[in-house]
Amino acid sequence: MILDGKCPTGPIEKTWDKHRFDLKLVNPANKRKYKVIVVGTGLAGGAAAASLGELGYNVEAFCYQDSPRRAHSIAAQGGINAAKAYPNDGDSIYRLFYDTVKGGDFRAREADVWRLAQVSNNIIDQCVAQGVPFARDYAGYLDNRSFGGAQVSRTFYARGQTGQQLLLGAYSALSRQIKEKTVKMFPRTEMLDLVVIDGVAKGITVRDLITGEIRVHMADAVCLATGGYVNVFYLSTNAMGCSVTAIWKAYKKGAFLANPCYTQIHPTCIPQVGDHQSKLTLMSESLRNDGRCWAPKKKEDSQKYPGDIPEEDRDYYLERKYPSFGNLAPRDIASRAAKEQCDDGRGVGPGGRGVYLDFQTAINRVGEHTIKERYGNLFEMYEKITAEDAYKRPMRIYPAPHYSMGGLWVDYNLMSNIPGLFVLGEANFSVHGANRLGASALMQGLADGYFVIPYTISGYLASIKAGDYSADHPECKKSIDDVKANINKMFSIEGKKTVSEIYRALGRVMWENVGMARSKESLEEALKEIPKFREEFWNDVNVTGEGGDFNQQLENAGRVADFLEFAELMTRDALIREESCGGHFRIEHQMPDGEAKRDDENFCHVTAWEYKGVGNAPEQHREPLKFENVHLAVRSYK
Amino acid sequence: MSEQNGMNLTLYVWRQKGPNATGKLESYQAHNVSPDESFLEMLDEVNEDLIKKGIEPIAFDHDCREGICGMCSQVINGVPHGGQDRTTVCQLHMRSFKDGDSIYIEPWRAKAFPIVKDLVVDRAALDKIIQSGGYVSCHTGGVPDGNAIPIPKKAADYAMDAAECIGCGACVAGCPNSTAMLFTGAKVSQLAALPQGKAEAAQRVREMLKTLEECGFGNCSNHYECQAACPKGINVKFIAKLNREYMKSIFIK
Ligand SMILES: Cc1cc2nc3c(=O)[nH]c(=O)nc-3n(C[C@H](O)[C@H](O)[C@H](O)COP(=O)(O)OP(=O)(O)OC[C@H]3O[C@@H](n4cnc5c(N)ncnc54)[C@H](O)[C@@H]3O)c2cc1C
Ligand code: FES
Numbered sequence: 088m089i090l091d092g093k094c095p096t097g098p099i100e101k102t103w104d105k106h107r108f109d110l111k112l113v114n115p116a117n118k119r120k121y122k123v124i125v126v127g128t129g130l131a132g133g134a135a136a137a138s139l140g141e142l143g144y145n146v147e148a149f150c151y152q153d154s155p156r157r158a159h160s161i162a163a164q165g166g167i168n169a170a171k172a173y174p175n176d177g178d179s180i181y182r183l184f185y186d187t188v189k190g191g192d193f194r195a196r197e198a199d200v201w202r203l204a205q206v207s208n209n210i211i212d213q214c215v216a217q218g219v220p221f222a223r224d225y226a227g228y229l230d231n232r233s234f235g236g237a238q239v240s241r242t243f244y245a246r247g248q249t250g251q252q253l254l255l256g257a258y259s260a261l262s263r264q265i266k267e268k269t270v271k272m273f274p275r276t277e278m279l280d281l282v283v284i285d286g287v288a289k290g291i292t293v294r295d296l297i298t299g300e301i302r303v304h305m306a307d308a309v310c311l312a313t314g315g316y317v318n319v320f321y322l323s324t325n326a327m328g329c330s331v332t333a334i335w336k337a338y339k340k341g342a343f344l345a346n347p348c349y350t351q352i353h354p355t356c357i358p359q360v361g362d363h364q365s366k367l368t369l370m371s372e373s374l375r376n377d378g379r380c381w382a383p384k385k386k387e388d389s390q391k392y393p394g395d396i397p398e399e400d401r402d403y404y405l406e407r408k409y410p411s412f413g414n415l416a417p418r419d420i421a422s423r424a425a426k427e428q429c430d431d432g433r434g435v436g437p438g439g440r441g442v443y444l445d446f447q448t449a450i451n452r453v454g455e456h457t458i459k460e461r462y463g464n465l466f467e468m469y470e471k472i473t474a475e476d477a478y479k480r481p482m483r484i485y486p487a488p489h490y491s492m493g494g495l496w497v498d499y500n501l502m503s504n505i506p507g508l509f510v511l512g513e514a515n516f517s518v519h520g521a522n523r524l525g526a527s528a529l530m531q532g533l534a535d536g537y538f539v540i541p542y543t544i545s546g547y548l549a550s551i552k553a554g555d556y557s558a559d560h561p562e563c564k565k566s567i568d569d570v571k572a573n574i575n576k577m578f579s580i581e582g583k584k585t586v587s588e589i590y591r592a593l594g595r596v597m598w599e600n601v602g603m604a605r606s607k608e609s610l611e612e613a614l615k616e617i618p619k620f621r622e623e624f625w626n627d628v629n630v631t632g633e634g635g636d637f638n639q640q641l642e643n644a645g646r647v648a649d650f651l652e653f654a655e656l657m658t659r660d661a662l663i664r665e666e667s668c669g670g671h672f673r674i675e676h677q678m679p680d681g682e683a684k685r686d687d688e689n690f691c692h693v694t695a696w697e698y699k700g701v702g703n704a705p706e707q708h709r710e711p712l713k714f715e716n717v718h719l720a721v722r723s724y725k
Numbered sequence: 726m727s728e729q730n731g732m733n734l735t736l737y738v739w740r741q742k743g744p745n746a747t748g749k750l751e752s753y754q755a756h757n758v759s760p761d762e763s764f765l766e767m768l769d770e771v772n773e774d775l776i777k778k779g780i781e782p783i784a785f786d787h788d789c790r791e792g793i794c795g796m797c798s799q800v801i802n803g804v805p806h807g808g809q810d811r812t813t814v815c816q817l818h819m820r821s822f823k824d825g826d827s828i829y830i831e832p833w834r835a836k837a838f839p840i841v842k843d844l845v846v847d848r849a850a851l852d853k854i855i856q857s858g859g860y861v862s863c864h865t866g867g868v869p870d871g872n873a874i875p876i877p878k879k880a881a882d883y884a885m886d887a888a889e890c891i892g893c894g895a896c897v898a899g900c901p902n903s904t905a906m907l908f909t910g911a912k913v914s915q916l917a918a919l920p921q922g923k924a925e926a927a928q929r930v931r932e933m934l935k936t937l938e939e940c941g942f943g944n945c946s947n948h949y950e951c952q953a954a955c956p957k958g959i960n961v962k963f964i965a966k967l968n969r970e971y972m973k974s975i976f977i978k
Contacts, residue, residue: 138865153786154852156892157794173872209866216868218861218915218922220884227875245885251793252888259860266856274849297841326788360761365769366790468792471816472763537865585776587769632781636743637842639784640776 090343090695090710093498094198099184099716103202106499107542111549118143120553122306123544124291125149126278126333129158130250130529131512132312133257134536140269141260142541144548147304148261149273149293151328151642156258159314159326160532163250164371164465166232166242167529169207174231178239180204187527188717190236190417191492191520192669192685194346194693197716198499199517206538207530211243213537217256221245233376234525236417236724242526247371247464253529257536277642278333279573280566281309281340281508288508289556292566294574296642299635301570303563305556307548310540311337312511312532315491317350319650319657320602321594323488324356324369330646331653334495334514342503343695343708345516346493347653348661351523351670352603353489354380354421357472357482358441367487368472370444370465372525375414377449377458378482380405380421382428382435382442389435393443393481404428404442412724419522419670419683420724422486426603427681429485436483445481486603490528492519492670493660496695496710500543501535504695507551509544511535516693521669574634577644582627586640589628590647593620593654601658606674610662614655621651656696656705663707666690687719731757732824736771738783739831744839744847750829760820764807765790765797767819768830784843792816792956795891798898799844800831805895805954813893813956833894835903837941848894850940851908857936858929859912861921880918887915889957899954902943907951909933910967911959917970927974934971 095102095109113121121144125136128150136148150158172178184204188195211229215221221243222230231240245252264270275296282290282303290305313333317323338344355370355378381401383389388396404424409416416424425442428434435441450458455478459466466477473483494516501509501517512532519527596616600609624647632638667676667683668690676684693710734755741748755771762770765787772782788796792813799814801807807817822828830844838846888911896907913930916922922929945964952961 134865141865152788152794152796153848154892156852156855157788157796159789159794161794162789162791171871211871212868213863213865215871215874216861216863216921218884218919220881220888220915220919221871222885223876223878223881225878227877227881228872245888248793248889251891252885255888259855260863260865262852262856263860263862265852272852274852326794327790328788361759363759363762363766363770365763365766368791467811468816471792471812471818474818474820541865585773587773629776631776631779637784637845640782 088708090496090693090708091498092196092710093500094196095499099197099201102198103205110542110546113545113549115143117553119145121145121548122147122554124304124306124309125312126291126310127158127312127314127512127514128155128261129160129312129314129512130254130257130532131536132310133158133254133261134533135310135312135511135540136270137257137260137264138537138541139544140264140267143269146264146270147273147306148270149276149278151275151277151296153274155261155272155274156255158254159329160254160529161251162326163529164247164369165234165373166244166249166526167210167253168234168241168526169211169243169530170204170241171208171211173229174240176239178241182239183207183241185717186237187518187524188520189722190522190524192522192683192722193520193687193691193714193719194668194712195518195520196712197714202539203518203531203534206534209538210530210533214253214256217259219245219252219256232373233415235372235375235415235421236524242373244373247462250529253533257533279336279570279645281337282562282566283340283505284556284560284562287506290563292570294570297637299633299638301567303558303567305558305563307551307553307556308507308509308544310509310511311495311514312536313514315513316653317488317491319654320488320598321591322359322364322367322598324353324367327366330649332646332649334510335649335653337495337503337508339698340505341698342505342508343496343697344493344656345496345693345695346660347657347696348664348671349492349521349669350488351418351490351492352422352486354418354425354486355444355484356487357469358436358485360437368468369487369489370469370482370484372418374444374462374465377461378444378446379403379414379448380425380442380444382433384433386432389433389439393435402428409724416724417522417524419672422603423672425484425486441483441485443481444484446477447481450478488598490523492516492521492523496693500546501540502543502547507547509540511540521671574641577628577630577641577648578634580626580628580630582629584623584627584629586628586630586644586647589620589624590650593617593651597654601661604672604674605661607662610658613658614662617651617655617658624648624651660694660696664690664694685721691719731759732819732822732826734758734822735827737827737829738843740783740843741840743842748840758819760818762819763790763815764817764819765815784845786845787815790815793891795893798833798846798893798895800833800898802829805833805898806956811956811958833898835897835942837903837905838894838897850942851892851894851905853940854905854909854933854936855912858925858932861916862925863921874920876919884915884918886960887911887918887963890959891957893956895954895956896951897942899950900943901948901950902946904945905937905942906945906964906967907955907959907961909937910963913970914963914966917966926970927977930967930970930974
């Protein structure tokens with residue numbers, strides 16, 4: 088099937104304004120009659136629930152943490168982009184649009200990206216009005232910094248805790264609506280199934296994580312804003328509870344999953360030290376404003392104290408390879424370059440999986456005090472984890488799984504192929520193509536939540552009758568029975584393996600074969616291994632405790648079971664995409680100088696997968712991508 | 726990595742089946758703990774051991790494991806988050822313990838935070854305080870340009886110092902009166918410092934303090950244990966500011 092993203096046509100500058108005007112509206116007096124479910128209260132879901140509640144819809148919001156303030160958006164450090172052009176350095180909505188399309192390696196829809204760039208400025212205004220304490224200069228105006236893949240300063244930030252401050256802004260707006268009773272909040276509640284009635288999304292089945300109760304919530308529309316899936320690699324910069332579960336359940340109910348192979352490996356994370364490790368910690372990309380990446384030129388220097396390696400024996404490989412972007416080369420490129428150094432035997436630290444991020448030049452230029460003011464909390468975090476002082480010796484960094492560009496397929500209205508199911512934030516596939524630029528995920532989450540869904544959902548709701556659902560429908564009972572049966576099955580195995588053991592093993596196979604560099608052989612190898620882990624899980628796992636109780640083993644088991652299925656789809660997607668683009672690097676497809684080699688002739692499209700039942704191969708659908716404004720070109724940062 | 730060169734520790738962990746069950750400290754051994762492990766990774770390994778022995782693993786809250794979500798919440802040897810300066814328990818590393826140590830691990834204890842299970846407590850009361858006024862009532866859209874109202878850097882920095890609160894509740898757990906004045910003061914001070922928050926300042930502080938009392942938190946008697954316990958080093962000056970804002974609000978009806 089050829090999919091249609093239903094993008095507006097005509098001059099790109101007018102697309103969103105025109106579309107907004109064309110969308111049907113719901114009469115204010117009728118809004119109360121429409122119930123909307125929002126799963127996830129990170130930036131995307133929190134902003135959506137607050138804005139929809141404020142408009143007068145009857146909203147129910149869900150998250151698995153004990154409070155909506157703890158979604159993983161909270162961990163974003165570096166900043167959020169907007170095309171304000173406050174620094175007078177040549178930025179514009181068009182440039183942000185251009186950079187994002189190019190940064191995504193020409194694998195995103197132009198119209199969606201344009202809209203994102205256009206509303207980016209509203210986001211900053213909105214957050215300032217909420218009391219988000221962005222960094223300011225001495226005159227009291229908003230300050231900016233630079234991020235990778237851009238030659239202008241368009242990133243707004245709040246120390247090293249931008250995500251926290253933006254999320255607390257959305258959380259405060261949400262709290263206000265909870266008090267107004269337009270939003271009902273269900274924390275510690277996990278969505279375990281989507282209820283689809285006659286082909287239309289009408290509800291979700293959840294588990295109350297405290298009492299273990301399984302129940303259905305029905306509504307006129309369901310929005311999923313459940314975040315990303317890179318925990319499929321086990322070790323990543325995501326929180327422990329981040330999972331693919333919500334979107335995977337929707338996929339199994341018929342929603343198409345687009346480009347699952349597009350995952351972002353972030354270049355600057357603290358390297359792994361041992362087998363006990365449960366997660367990896369990011370060191371914000373903003374550090375590359377002042378930090379210089381290098382590796383020793385000589386293999387024999389790699390275990391030396393870095394201060395003893397003279398300047399001429401250091402290879403500042405990003406500055407050498409990409410002189411015009413230097414240390415601010417985009418993430419996919421910077422990650423692969425770091426891996427190259429290590430594969431060449433010049434990596435530093437335990438196991439030789441690390442390169443240096445060195446602040447000495449910047450400290451000499453602006454002083455330790457200024458560096459401390461800019462990144463103090465990151466240096467502290469680094470020291471807590473590694474016991475090393477990065478003011479004295481360079482940080483050791485290594486790439487780690489960080490973000491998922493792929494996700495559920497949505498049209499321009501953020502609606503999936505299942506009517507009534509909308510997908511927001513990292514959970515959808517829409518704007519980042521094959522690689523996301525830094526500081527643009529926060530922008531996307533808030534754009535979707537504050538400024539897109541409030542308009543597009545009304546177009547859908549205005550076309551249906553309010554309250555046209557019933558929890559007595561046989562589909563609801565079936566969904567509850569299926570969820571319960573799945574849980575009982577997990578308890579009944581009583582095997583010898585712990586959930587974590589199987590999960591760790593899956594993660595290792597995914598990282599080695601479907602990680603930064605992929606080949607036909609490695610992907611086929613993964614496709615051989617993954618079903619074995621799944622089999623092991625369903626025959627030999629030991630899930631302790633009971634279902635009707637607070638049970639973290641059970642929660643984790645459910646999430647791992649979904650990763651065990653999803654991993655296969657992701658690998659399959661990587662195998663059929665016979666090109667390299669953005670974060671998807673196939674070693675068979677590279678330029679003579681090792682850069683990614685795109686194949687626009689055959690792969691300038693989105694791949695969206697349809698579930699075809701247990702044991703059957705999923706079906707592939709395509710949405711062709713057209714570039715009418717930013718012309719398809721080899722992405723160069725040299 | 727797995728040679729026997731790590732630490733061996735004795736843990737005394739609070740186990741409690743549910744909110745109304747009686748709890749008690751149980752003792753467990755942690756073997757071969759690497760100094761590079763985080764405290765929660767050490768507990769992960771203990772849990773793996775317990776599962777293999779057929780004992781239910783210890784329930785504890787955690788998510789980001791990088792000191793920002795505010796989910797992790799354990800009192801270690803009598804001190805919330807273990808007492809290392811400005812460190813959450815997920816960021817506490819085992820290199821601050823030594824071989825043979827005994828470690829006591831308990832949940833946050835406060836009337837306003839009922840125990841859910843083992844080390845997990847219910848902190849909904851903190852959300853209630855925010856819901857009663859911890860926001861600026863601006864609508865989505867229809868706000869002025871972000872640079873329309875300059876905010877002096879000093880005010881912005883002050884607001885940010887207050888806004889760093891991660892809402893973990895350590896201040897409550899550390900306080901002999903179990904008060905949430907530091908938590909509430911931080912939000913009140915952040916918004917009172919910014920022009921955007923001034924219009925509702927009086928009502929905000931009154932409502933938030935009323936809710937604080939209704940939720941069963943105690944009163945502040947200047948022990949300053951909250952600041953010591955706070956993993957973000959939120960300063961007690963925000964409690965003084967809270968009190969000043971409250972006094973002001975009495976005169977503005
Ligand atoms: C360490 C780190 C640093 C980052 N730094 C930056 C940065 O500087 N700039 C930038 O632009 N981006 C950054 N990002 C990316 C960005 O933070 C995320 O992509 C973005 O915040 C995702 O927001 P979201 O609302 O889509 O999802 P999330 O914030 O992850 O929220 C997901 C929500 O869904 C809920 N949920 C999930 N599954 C279920 C379920 N089954 N049932 C019920 N609820 C569920 C969760 O409880 C949560 O509320 C960073 C990411 C990380 C990990
Ligand atoms: S787990 Fe998030 S702060 Fe500790």
